[in-house]
Amino acid sequence: MQRGIIHLTYPTFACDGSVVISASSIGFPCLPVCSYVIVFVLLLGCDFLMPSVAKAAPNLPPKLADTLYLRESNGAHLSETYRYYTEPFSAPATPTHADSMFRSGAFSAGPWHRTLNLGFAHQRLWLRLAVVNTLPQRTRFIWSLYNYTDSATLYYRRAGDELFTRVSAASSQVPAAERIFPARALCLPFTLATGEQAELYLRIDHHAGALYVPTDVTTTEDFLAWEVNYVFTKRWIWLIGFYLGSAVFNLVLFGFLRDRIHLWYVAYVVFTTIFLLMEDGLDALAFPAGIYRLLWSIGQFNFMLLAAACGLRILQLFLRLRNGWSFLYRLGTGLIVTAAVFVLVYTLLYPSARIQGNTLGLTLLNGGREVLLVAIFTYCWVALITVFRAPNHRRLALYYSLTYFFFFGGFVLFWLNHVGLTTLHLVEPNALAWGLFLELLVLSFLLTGRFRHTLRQNAKLRIRQLRQRNDMGARLIAAQEEEREHLARELHDALGPNLMALHMAWQGQAIRDALAAFPEAAAAARQTELLLRHLRDEVRTLSHALLPAEPGLGGLSDSIAHLGELLNLYGHPTVRTYCDAQLDTIPQPLQMSAYRIAAELLNNAVRHARASEVNVQLLRHPTSLEVLVEDNGKGFESSTAGNGIGLRGVRARADYLGGQVHIDSSSTGTSIMVWLPC
CATH class of the missing domain: 2.60.40.2380 (Immunoglobulin-like)
Structure with a gap:
């Protein structure tokens, strides 16, 4: 080192960004030793900040420009x-x-x-x-x-x-x-x-x-x-998993609700996911050759256009535009149809325009796509602002605008890069993928809330329908009971006395004297008298079966006992009845239904079973009423059970009351048990 001269070694950068070492001499006046120490410290700091200085690239060819x-x-x-x-x-x-x-x-x-x-x-x-x-x-x-x-x-x-x-x-x-x-x-x-x-x-x-x-x-x-490592380092693995999971989740919701908004959601997710896969070239690995060619014959950004149209439809359904904003709804529907038609036209015309090198045609097709994208996103914000101004729908518009903002923000950044206005790349793999992720995350919560709200509304509707059905059933039963009572009184008060009068007249002395001279006529007269007596008893029995004992004059137990006594007048079959104590404390409509069921089953056994004994029991359990009718008749096949009008009526009445019917029939007899909830 010469006096007053310090020889320094400093870095220079080659055109490829590598660092090489150059030597130079810097003149200094004579300085104290402490000044040289300061210079040394500065050089040491420079070496610390640029560690690559000491790594010259040996044996490289001469550096060339560019x-x-x-x-x-x-x-x-x-x-x-x-x-x-x-x-x-x-x-x-x-x-x-x-x-x-x-x-x-x-x-x-x-x-x-x-x-x-x-x-x-x-x-x-x-x-x-x-x-x-x-x-x-x-x-x-x-x-x-x-x-x-x-x-x-x-x-x-x-x-x-x-x-x-x-x-x-x-x-x-x-x-x-x-x-x-x-x-x-x-x-x-x-x-x-x-x-x-x-x-x-x-x-x-x-x-x-x-x-x-x-x-x-x-x-x-x-x-x-x-x-x-690309799909892992760029987080594509779990992003795609989330997209597919949200689509499957909405298919499940559609299976429960049959709400079309979930199908549009699935289409929205599918189209956007395909677009993102095409953006990073993952479609070349994920899809078979035929599907890959089909996707690119449609075009990458056309899938974004289809996704935007599906998002517009979701917005229409979520905000219920059809109910309060018919013009806005029709305008949005027109945009959706236009987008679908445009994609079809683009798919048909683009190949020939590309092969022929028709720059004007290509510019019109690609420019039309960009205009439609901007129009759809503009419409969505206009619709959100319009709905937000309505007090009754403000909350819906606020929720959806928060959801839509994430995807819109990601798309705007992506679209600006697409048209060359910016070159911003803030997140991996891209802003649109994360915008879609956040939108689907929030939208899934909103649709889950919509699902729960719909379930509550459906539950209320079912309860209201059940109440209406019960009221209608009660009115129908009341009308039937009134009609039965009217018919029973007509039989008892009109037809019964007339048959009694006819029977007594037929037994009169004048008829007997007139028929005495004709033995054959006398025999026919006796047969007619028997038929009249049987008809009179049938009318009496039917009127009592239709009209049980009235409240205050006798309850369910008395009605069943009286019906059994009436049938025993024929002498065959023998009818035995048993009713539990406190049977008359159950509600009157249930007493009426139990009487109708017991009377119908008893009437069937007497008429069709050819039995010698019929037992009727009405048993009161803590939560149910049991009606049991047994006979020792000929029975019937199980395949024909319920074919008759009587058994169909019993089943219908039991089903209406939430009860059950069990039939056990064989050649030695039949047992029919009916449970009615109390």
């Missing part, structure tokens, strides 16, 4: 090095033409540490990159594109060559398994020897109206390591 020195991973400095140029699709699609445009100064520098985003443009894109392989062995590198591209072709020219060589080509229209390098990203491999230099030209043809080009150059091993 050159990327290839290592294992090169994404950090790729955008600092490449140059790009756009031209109409009608221009010559050759690397020689592109190279001439580069030499004429038509190429522009790439953005500093940003994804190349040219927005809404219908032009061919060229990327130029000068590279040098700094690895100690011959290496296969991959230039990858992470967005859908109609076609991409890679050319290179080695140092000293005059002509370009077509290295590889690929298209996102082909499923991952059929590409030159099977991966979700569009990969274009090339190989360089150690220290080899080359010029790379990447031609990108994309007609969907969004030149958003996330790209990377790396080794095959580094690329595969990144791809293996």
